[in-house]
Amino acid sequence: MRGTATGGAKRSRSAPYLLGLPALAYLGIFFVIPLVTLLKMSLSTNVGSVYEPTMVLDWHWANYSDAFSSYGAQFSRSFLYAGIATVLALLLGYPLAYVIAFRAGRYKNLLLGLVILPFFVTFLVRTLAWKTILSDTGWVVSLFDLLHVPMPDGRLLSTSWAVVFGLTYNFLPFMVLPIYVSLEKIELSLVDAAKDLYSAPWRAFRAVVLPLSLPGVFAGTLLTFIPAAGDFINAQYLGSAQNAMIGTVIQKQFIVVKDYPAAAALSFVLMAMILVGVLVYARVLGTEELT
Amino acid sequence: MTTLGTRPPETTPPAPPPTGAAPSPSPLRRVGPWLLNGYAGAVVFILFLPILVIILFSFNDPVGKFNFVWKGFSLEAWQDPFKYEPLVDAMIVSLEVAAVSTVISAVLGTLIAVALVRYRFTGSGATNTFLVLPLTTPEVVMGASLLTLFLDLNWATGFWTIVIAHAMFQISFVALTVKARVRGFDWSLEDAAMDLGATPLRTFLRVTFPLILPGVVAAAMLSFALSMDDFIITLFNSGNEVTYPLFVNNAAKTALPPQINVMATLIMLASLVVIGLSQIYTRWRTRG
Numbered sequence: 001m002r003g004t005a006t007g008g009a010k011r012s013r014s015a016p017y018l019l020g021l022p023a024l025a026y027l028g029i030f031f032v033i034p035l036v037t038l039l040k041m042s043l044s045t046n047v048g049s050v051y052e053p054t055m056v057l058d059w060h061w062a063n064y065s066d067a068f069s070s071y072g073a074q075f076s077r078s079f080l081y082a083g084i085a086t087v088l089a090l091l092l093g094y095p096l097a098y099v100i101a102f103r104a105g106r107y108k109n110l111l112l113g114l115v116i117l118p119f120f121v122t123f124l125v126r127t128l129a130w131k132t133i134l135s136d137t138g139w140v141v142s143l144f145d146l147l148h149v150p151m152p153d154g155r156l157l158s159t160s161w162a163v164v165f166g167l168t169y170n171f172l173p174f175m176v177l178p179i180y181v182s183l184e185k186i187e188l189s190l191v192d193a194a195k196d197l198y199s200a201p202w203r204a205f206r207a208v209v210l211p212l213s214l215p216g217v218f219a220g221t222l223l224t225f226i227p228a229a230g231d232f233i234n235a236q237y238l239g240s241a242q243n244a245m246i247g248t249v250i251q252k253q254f255i256v257v258k259d260y261p262a263a264a265a266l267s268f269v270l271m272a273m274i275l276v277g278v279l280v281y282a283r284v285l286g287t288e289e290l291t
Numbered sequence: 292m293t294t295l296g297t298r299p300p301e302t303t304p305p306a307p308p309p310t311g312a313a314p315s316p317s318p319l320r321r322v323g324p325w326l327l328n329g330y331a332g333a334v335v336f337i338l339f340l341p342i343l344v345i346i347l348f349s350f351n352d353p354v355g356k357f358n359f360v361w362k363g364f365s366l367e368a369w370q371d372p373f374k375y376e377p378l379v380d381a382m383i384v385s386l387e388v389a390a391v392s393t394v395i396s397a398v399l400g401t402l403i404a405v406a407l408v409r410y411r412f413t414g415s416g417a418t419n420t421f422l423v424l425p426l427t428t429p430e431v432v433m434g435a436s437l438l439t440l441f442l443d444l445n446w447a448t449g450f451w452t453i454v455i456a457h458a459m460f461q462i463s464f465v466a467l468t469v470k471a472r473v474r475g476f477d478w479s480l481e482d483a484a485m486d487l488g489a490t491p492l493r494t495f496l497r498v499t500f501p502l503i504l505p506g507v508v509a510a511a512m513l514s515f516a517l518s519m520d521d522f523i524i525t526l527f528n529s530g531n532e533v534t535y536p537l538f539v540n541n542a543a544k545t546a547l548p549p550q551i552n553v554m555a556t557l558i559m560l561a562s563l564v565v566i567g568l569s570q571i572y573t574r575w576r577t578r579g
Contacts, residue, residue, distance in 0.1 A: 019406035023399040030459040034436035041439045092334045099331035114335050119516050120562035121342050124539045125555040129341035132359050230429025247431045267432045
C-alpha cells in the first residue's frame with residue numbers, strides 16, 4: 001500500500017494542501033497583504049487632512065530619505081540596545097538552559113515552569129514592577145550605593161541601562177527556551193563520551209555540547225533581538241526621552257501624529273535592516289535552519 | 292582550568308582517565324557545578340523578582356494615585372478587586388478576544404501542523420519558512436501594516452480587528468508548538484486503523500486526534516496567554532476598544548490602583564491552575 005521508510009502516509013495527494021490552505025490563506029490576507037499596503041502607504045502622500053486622510057500613491061521616495069535623515073539616532077540606538085540586550089540574555093540564558101537540560105533532575109519541569117511563568121503575567125505590569133524595583137528609593141539603588149557600584153547620575157531608572165536591562169529581562173524566556181530545546185536533543189551518551197575523551201569539562205563542552213546547541217542559540221538570539229529592536233515599552237517606562245527607540249517613533253507617527261506615510265517608511269526601513277542583519281548573521285553562524 | 296595550558300598537544304593525547312575514578316579532582320571541578328547552579332538560580336530569581344513585586348504590591352496601601360512605593364500592608368484591593376468598572380470591562384474584553392482568537396488559531400495552526408508533519412509535499416519547506424516569518428517580524432511593523440490594511444479597506448478598528456490581529460500571530464505559534472510536540476510519534480497506529488477498515492474520518496477522530504490533543508492543548512494555552520498579554524499590535528488595531536494591557540498603559544499615565552496587581556495575580560493563578568490540571572490530566576491519560 002505504501003512505503004514505510006518515510007513514516008508518512010500518503011492517502012491522498014491533495015490532503016496536505018487542503019489542511020494547510022486555511023492557515024496559509026489567513027496569513028496571506030492578514031500578514032502578507034498588509035505588508036503590501038504598508039509598502040504602498042510608505043510611497044504615498046496625504047493630500048487630505050489629518051482627520052480625513054486621503055492617500056495618493058505618488059511614489060514619494062522622499063519618505064525614505066526623510067526616515068533616515070530625521071531618525072538616524074533612534075535607529076542606531078534601537079540596534080545598539082537590542083544588540084547589548086541580546087548578548088546579556090545569552091550570557092544569562094545559556095547557563096540556565098544548560099542547568100535545566102542536564103542538571104535539574106526532577107526539578108526540570110519546575111524550572112521550565114518558572115521560565116515560562118512571566119508569560120502569564122502581563123508584560124506591561126511586569127515592566128511597571130521593574131519601575132518600582134529600579135526606582136531611586138528602591139532597594140537595588142540602595143544596595144548599589146552600599147557596594148559603591150557606579151551608576152550614571154547615581155540612579156538606575158530613566159537611564160539607558162534600565163532600558164537595556166528591561167529588554168533583556170522581557171525577552172529572556174525567548175532565549176532560554178530554544179537553547180533548552182536544542183540541548184535537550186543532545187544524547188547524554190555523547191556528552192559522557194566527550195567527558196571521557198577530553199579530561200577538562202570545559203573542553204568537552206566546547207567540543208561537543210556548544211556546537212550541537214548552536215541552532216538553539218541562533219533561534220534564541222533572533223527571537224530576542226528582533227522584538228527588542230522594535231520594542232518601545234521598555235524605553236517608554238524605564239527610560240527617559242533621551243532613550244526613545246525607533247518603535248517609539250513609529251508608534252507616535254502612526255497613532256498620535258497620524259503621519260501614516262512617514263511611519264510606514266520607518267517600519268519598512270526597520271524591517272529591511274533586520275532582514276539584512278538576520279541574513280548576515282545566518283551566514284556567519286553557518287546555519288540557515290530556523291526551526 | 293589551570294591544567295589547560297600545560298596539556299600536551301593534540302597529537303599525543305594522554306590516556307583518557309577512566310570515568311568516576313579521578314583520584315583528586317581539582318577544586319574548581321568540585322566548586323564548578325555549584326557555581327553554575329547558583330548562577331542559574333540567580334537568573335531564575337531575576338525572572339521571578341518582578342512577579343514577586345506584583346504580588347506584594349497587590350497588598351499595598353498606596354498613598355496617592357500610583358502604586359510604586361510600599362506604604363503598608365492592606366487587604367483592601369483583594370476585598371474589592373472589581374472596584375473599578377473600566378478595569379473589569381477591559382479584562383472581559385481581553386478574555387473574549389483571547390477566547391475567539393485562540394479558537395481560530397488553534398484550528399488553523401493545528402491543521403497546517405498536521406499537514407507538515409504527516410505529509411511530504413512540494414512546497415513544505417517553503418511553508419515551514421513562511422510560518423516562521425511572523426515570529427521574525429517586529430510587532431510594531433505587524434501592527435502598523437495591519438492598520439494600513441484596515442485603513443485601505445475602510446474598516447473601523449475595534450473588537451474584531453483585534454481578534455484578526457491576534458489570530459494572525461498566534462497561528463505561527465500554534466503550528467510550531469504542535470509540530471514540535473507531534474514530531475516522532477508512532478504514526479503506524481493510523482495505518483493499523485486504516486488497515487482494519489476504519490474510514491479516514493474515523494481514523495482521524497479515534498486515532499490521530501487523541502494523539503495530537505496534548506500538543507494542541509499546550510499550543511492553545513500558550514496562544515491564549517500571548518493574546519491576553521499583547522500590547523503593541525493591539526495598540527494599533529484597537530480603535531476605541533480597551534483590553535487589559537491597554538487599560539494598564541492608560542492608567543500608567545493617570546492612576547495605578549493596586550487592583551491592577553490583583554488582576555495580574557489572578558491571571559497568573561488561573562494559568563497555574565489550568566497548567567496544573569492539564570499536567571494531571573496528561574499523567575492520568577498516559578497511565579490509564
